[in-house]
Amino acid sequence: MNGCGFVESGFVGLVVSLVLLTLVKSAPIVYAALGGVISERSGVINIGLEGLMAAGAFAAAVTSYVLHAGWIGLLAGIMAGAAVGYVFALAVTRFKVDQVVAGMGINLICSGGAAYGLVLLFNQPGASKTVPQLASANVRCLNMNLGELVLVVLAFLLAIALHIVLYRTPWGLRVRATGENPLAVKSAGLNPLRFRLLAVIASGALAGLGGAFLAIGELNLYSDGMTAGRGFIALAAVIFGRWTPLGATGAAVVFGLFEALQYWIAGQIAWLPADALAALPYIAALVALAGVTGRVRAPAADGVPF
């Protein structure tokens, strides 16, 4: 490599490279999981995270391509997530569509819409042309580019910020109260649907940011299916992390570790089949789900329309 002694030498180097890869693989799941936490604490199960990530990734790639500016692409990803989140929020609050059904609808619309957009805008199915990244300069010794580094750090800062917002501000208290007992919130003269609406929009923005990370942070294009179930893994992370921002972040890092392990092991032990290893993160999520759910409690009004 480039004179970073500790990264390239022996066992320590291997561990360090695994840690760094874990951080990069975790970040998009962290963003989506934070989106899942805020949504579920307000009482809305957001199955649409996967689609919201795809919307963010697609918007980020297209905008970055058209305007040749990665950071505007990032903003576009966030906005696209929030916009689609608004549609989802309207469906589940105002029109009282079943949350799971609406979420699956959002997933189909976003993945189909992005695929349609690829053909329309790039004249090719499957993947976009390469687009400018957020910041492609390599960070010395860290095996990641500047954009990835910034967004990895931002992910953990946002986790702390969401923790403070949820547990230390009146708005956070109201969101949590809406998720536990919307009627009580209404009795207090507040509109619980408004909190759900805002929480779900924020959820969309976070998931969109996670998608933008994939498209223009880690990679430099949008391709169909690039979110690869991360939105669903994030939902498992929310449960594993007991519906708290910091817990969900920790769980997202664990799932990120399994994703990183798959590449890391394949690099070290050639005879292990890569296809079987690719199932690791999903199996980890299943095991986590099986091991933890009997002992945790969801917000009382999670998934219940008001």
Place this chain on the structure above:
Amino acid sequence: MRRLSLESAAGPIGAIVIIVVLMSVAMIVAGTNPIDGFSALILGSLGGRSQIGETLVTTSALLFPSLGIALAFRAGLFNIGAEGQLLIGALLAGAFGGAVVMPPFLAIVIMLVLGAIGGGIWGAIAGWMKAKLRANEIISTLMLNFVAQYVTLWLVTQWLMGPAAIGAETAWLPDTYWLPTLIPHTRLSIGILIAIAIAVLLRFLFARTVFGYELRVAGEAPEAARRNGINLPRLTWLSLTLSGAIAGVGGATIVAGELHRFNTQLSPGYGYVAIAVALVGDLDPLKVCVASFFFGILEAGGLAMQASAQVPKDTIHVIEGIIILVLAARRYVAQRSERVEGGSL
């Protein structure tokens, strides 16, 4: 009575109106005259024997998972895992049929049973997790889809690769193991008849049996079900297992009926589209048959539309998503007007 029949007609007709309007918009955006686009879609799906055959092949592929999903949804269980269940069922059928020599009729029966077993096991995992560990079935079935995708890919590339296979495919089934063709000179097999038979069976099960009644109570009022002594955990794993088994048989019919070998890419998302089909069909097995045919037209015609009118076929998926949203919203509107008119609540 008249109001009731009007209301039940509003769903499918409303769905068709939405589809036509949205598709016109999508076609205009893509620079195609909607009349050309729709004629490509209709000609491509119903314009001749082979087109109708392909439409019915898709109908059949959608019908199995849709019926499975309808069963689970009736019990209030969101089985989003039909895609994985179908894939595992297809793999077992393909691996068996490509390797074993025995009397053809027996082989076909065993392939279909293995399909049911494969899909059933995949559904049962989620059912067991839900019943014993209270693990959310939405997430577990979704995760199992991805596990199925990678496990089948691994098994096929590692051990089951057919001779002279180009992609990740198992060996060809001997042609005596193929399901008989239903319409000559098309790929349509009698698999679709099996699907319709299952639909009729489910209709009977839902309407006339204790199990069907228990499913409904569990889905609509779980607390009442529990208080009335319905064994909810048993019902949970049983319905998810059955749901998976039906999707798995569907996978087996794709292998034995149309492809004649297992391919890891054999489903372009049938299990996900089937969710829309089940909802549009109101979870009623016979209406689900009609909805499957309708979506079969869209999916098969979508390919033709893409080829001849340059409208990306992914338009279809956007529209399916919108239909899911709108139909579920319509149900709410219908419920609300009922409540106002009934005045009792």
